[in-house]
Amino acid sequence: GAVVSQHPSWVICKSGTSVKIECRSLDFQATTMFWYRQFPKQSLMLMATSNEGSKATYEQGVEKDKFLINHASLTLSTLTVTSAHPEDSSFYICSARGVFAYEQYFGPGTRLTVT
């Protein structure tokens, strides 16, 4: 299957600072990428859908000013958590959609801890 990378794999930051997470599709072009959030022992919650060259579509209840998503190229999408707070601590996972609609390849995830 295709490879999706995320960087960093884990990050600890202080409350009030911003954190940027990168998601890259390494061997295919992804016109659409998705950002998920996962709490311990829970399923993935879709945060937003990111299309290359256009604004992201956010799910209900997700603050677009807090979770800034940029999809500048066919292989890179970034999620910036602005003014992070301890409640933003979570596992953030991106996925990239392949050629076929059913194909979504997930990154390894980024564990964010806000102190």
Place this chain on the structure above:
Amino acid sequence: QKEVEQDPGPLSVPEGAIVSLNCTYSNSAFQYFMWYRQYSRKGPELLMYTYSSGNKEDGRFTAQVDKSSKYISLFIRDSQPSDSATYLCAMSAEGSARQLTFGSGTQLTVLP
């Protein structure tokens, strides 16, 4: 009621057992059905996908979809300790977004 229901487990089986994992759903528009495996602190890995109803087999894994009952299953034969993970079902409807709706995941432990 959630769109996709999945028994969270945990499920423990002895090595070599046949494992059955199931999901039910309510949205009749779902056409694509996927099973993902997620190891602890890792991203999900696509195991199998099925379009519409039917069976699909890949090695020790068999996926079944019964759209009339809105019920999907994943069978694992000759289960191995390395199969210990959380299994997530996911579904998608036709359309440009093709967003996935996930089940809550079933935690499986295969005991040696």
